[in-house]
Amino acid sequence: MNQANSTAHPVEGTPPSSSVLSKSRLRALRRWTDHGARGVITLGGWATIFSIFGIFAYLFIEVAPLFYPASWSQKTTVEIDTSDEARQNPRNVAVGINEYMEVGYVLGGRGMAFYTFPTGSPIHLESMPDFEEGDVTALARSPGKDDVYGLGTRVGRVIPLYVTFRVTFEDGVRTTEPVVTAGEPFEAVPTGDPIARLAYRETDSGPIAAALTGSGRLFLTKMQESEAEGLFALEKESELLRTEIIDEGVEALSVLLLDDLGETLLGGTTDGRLLYWDIEDVQNPRLMGMYSAGTSITALSYLIGDRSIVVGTEKGTVSVWMSVINPDVGGDPRLQKIRDLASHDGAVTAVSPSLRDKGFLTADASGSVAVHHSTSSQTLIRIPGNGTAILAAMFAPKTDGALVLDGSGRLITYDIENEHPESTFSSLFLPVLYEGYEELLHIWQSTGGSDAFEPKFGLWPIMFGTLKGTIYAMLLATPLAVLGAIYTAMFMHPNIRAVVKPVVEIMEALPTVVLGFLAGLWFAPLLEKIFPAVVAMFLLIPLAVVVVCVGWQLLPSRLKGTSGNVTELAVFLLVLAGTVWLCLQLNHQIESWLFNSNYKGWLQATFGLAYDQRNALVIAFAMGMAVIPTIFSISEDSLSNVPPHLIAGSLALGATPWQTLTKLVIISASPGLFSALMIGLGRVVGETMIVLMATGNTPVMDMNLFNGFRTLSANIAVEMPEAPHGGTLYRLLFLAGLLLFVFTSIVNTLAEIVRQRLRARYSQF
């Protein structure tokens, strides 16, 4: 638009040379200038107006992806040669893919093969460790950032296997080269029997394995690694701890799972039971519980963070379990099913957890693949199968794809578009059962210490905080502002009004950061000291006004002067200041009279309310102060715009000023008062700095006047600088902004329509 503007200027500069032009050409030029200017101004006007709607549209565009459904597409299919053995024993196969989805592999009993994607061409590795090819009878992935496997052999040993991807850059081109190394094997089954089922996990204190033999014996083995100070350096010592677990149900085990601390062993049985052992003391495992999952359990996996357990069954059901501590029963944790997700048509054959969130991928015997998310309880993607069972599946490290191996030897990669699995309407606005909690709760806690943290995106606590702040601030501001406006408009002498109104309006110009600073650093600590006095003020000021008012009536009118003059205002100020001063002086006495000498204790004992220094009462005062001038100014305008001849008529008909006020003026001006309140409300709802500085910003949900809260606006200010661009938190904060935008728009539109109506009505008089 600036450009358009500047083109208009040269034209405007032409008139001096107009003498050269003929009259008609001049006229044409002037006409064109006029048209041009009209065009430019119209364009400029529309551009401004367009940009207003553009803001709304942009906020909406940023928010929309939160609710986009996930999508998938099949990318590469490679036919590979799988042995019959793999098909018979799918527990013996694993697949994996690197984070850029460039290199994938198939690990099986007979060896290992790497492929480049998306071309599907095999990679030949120079060196491959000897892992007793053909002798591997069971393999287990140790979940985590790296690809670590335990290979169980025919002679009861476990070989750790590490797959890493070495990335090199040359001329800005990335090349990925897989490297496979094997660790020190150890004996997991002392009898030397083949391992049929294996769970393997690398913990900080050494690897741990749970191995089930074909004859149904379960052995738990831990390589306890400790660092001992040797003669010259730290020497690694390792000690092999082993126990056989002999509990009922062991022989029916079909899947095993270990947690990352090596403290929990889980097992699923063919008769549908979930077994839960505490193995903190490896040599003394305790069976903590046995839970029914219905039918035969075919897959078990932890989600990231190792708190939620995904259980897949033969019937295709997928459920998430969690260990909870029941306060009624006592200290021991127990497992509880917290949610069911969409079922598969066939038995669940593989579960692969996401490495970044609480999502996971499941595959089944009918060949279909699904992606679920635990926190939001939703199944995001269902890829239909072709009837061929899936042997192994892996959710790509960046959750943007999957690698799947099916029974007919096809290795398939999928691209998955799944940006915001955490957000659904219900996960944002309805209570959710989060990890480590006992009940459905509304919680906002967007970031945590580690990757394994489960983000809690319940918006309700913040919306609640917004409402809380708004309600308290409006409760304080409305009476002061509206009553003040009534007095100023109706009873005050015009000369005083000409001073008072601008003074109150100056308050409107006061930056809210100043009010926030004063509220947080001056008023909050002060209020903590003088709280009893403030309570007394609310009681005593009305009383004082009544007493002085009655007394004032008894004074001879010679002293009083006309109503609404300076003397009267001075009396109000004196009464007010005097009462405030008195209350402050009597602070301690009041505390002992009303609150038993300790108001905090009294509040706690009488109402069970805790008193925080930065609380809603402080906010009510500060935000009230920010909004009083707005409400005052608009109310005063609408009251004094009531046509004077109506008032004069009412007074002439014998009504007292009071009757005129209540029966005529307030009623006529009520739409104006309404719009004043609406505009004030809009201002309070979005106020940021005061709330940011004068509350604790804790997203708690209670209406306690004496503790803090967090509002939508403060939440944006606190979290936006840390939110990664395009992430779920970023978009959720945009959603918070959009909510504010929509709410204030509704409120303001309402106010504006009412005001325009009012204006139209009075223009008739």
Place this chain on the structure above:
Amino acid sequence: MPDKIKKFLSSGTLFVWFCGTAVAASLLMVGGVLLLIMINGLGFFWPHALMELTLRDGTRVLGELKGEEVIPHSETPEFPEGKTRVRLKVGNRDLYGLDFRWVDTDQIALADSPKDVAAFERREWGNFYGRIREIAKGEDVVATGNQEGWKALQPLIEWANDLHDEIEHLQRDVIGDINFDIEETRLRIRELELRAQRESPEVAELQAVTRQLEAHYQKHVATLRALSRQLDEYSVLLVETNGREKRLPVGQIVKALRPNDMGLFEKILRYFMNFWSVLSEEPREANTEGGIFPAIFGTVMMVLIMSVAVVPFGVLAAFYLREYARQGLIVRVIRIAVNNLAGVPSIVFGVFGLGFFVYAVGGTIDTLFYPEALPTPTFGTGGILWASFTLALLTVPVVIVSTEEGLSAVPREYREGSLALGATKFESMLRVILPCALPGILTGLILAVARATGEVAPLMLTGVVKLAPALPLDHHFPFLHFERKFMHLGFHIFDVGFQSPNVEAAKPMVYVTTLILVMVVIVLNLSAVAIRNHMRKKFKASAV
């Protein structure tokens, strides 16, 4: 009698009194807040007297008296009023750990304000209160004793401050320039590399330039070290009131005052000098001391850029709505939209600015024009331009509404007269209506500026920082650096008051910043009101 009461109640006088009290309460609140800011802000510059208290246990406390209060829950039968205590700013943070100390009044044996104690304003650790024991040059003692030392110290401080300025100049201007050139050269080389011209002779040339610049850099750094050593040559041994010593290089002292020895005139002079140094100096000690010059500068720059952006948009829109558009449903809807925009919370504008200006527009500019600097963003991060644009959006309704008001105040006769004389619509707009509406536009602009000056929330997302390394305006081409981050008075209040490690010690600084901000905002608003009143009066007179 009951009749009288009934009459009194129905007369509504009581209600009127409540209304009046509400006005009084509002006035009291405004007055109270302004008074609070004034007292705390203006009191900051005054050289406060130093009190030396001797306590009953024989120890002494030296510092500025900062208030007195009744100790909570200290009422006893003997003291029904409760005991009192005083609060002193004792400084010497490096020795005591805390800047403030409470002393129970009944512990004080003797209160005195000796003339020979001094307050030393230091570059680090805040103020030191005490006396001088000796001044040394290296190992040699130059002056001993408080009196002699004080006399010797004054010229030394002056000398050290000069030297400090020189070091500052070298560091910021000379070395800063070299660093700037090195960075520019690096980017130029990277740019050539990106264009696959790694082998071109220009690259070699530039690399040679870099080496040369680095050599220069080393040379200046050596000079800098020499100067710093020189600065540390003189040291002063200070002693606090209980006899603990602290040796300090003279270069660490910014100024030394003996407030108890100063006359009223001297104090007034010092008051204004302090005021000026706060306005003109750079901040120190995580913004809690020194001045607020960069924040003032940043605020002014941002507001200027914003004005340039907001006026054309606002004025064009107002002219369109008032003069060109056919009044009807659409204009009504647009008016409502404009009013809505005025009511949208400022943080929402911040969110929009971050998403649209910073990430979308800025990110695009970076990939198109600054690929050599990537992945370090140039415009793809918060900066003064984006902050100004965001505030321009925020304040555009203010300008529209004010301009419209200005336009509606222009009497119809003017328009009709101009058109009747044969002017086209645009000509009468430009020559007649615009000059008449100018006060309205100006009012709008001033109100917009006042609003932008006090707004903080959107800036926090679009480019304000607690400490900007460089001003957005300097002598490097292209002089105005729109992409730079900046400091802002309002954010300074938030940051120093709520993010600094020692909030209690930072409070005076916050009050001063608040005072300056509030003064600016109020002056702007009052001038807008004055212009508007003047305009109304003028047209009222001419309309008759």
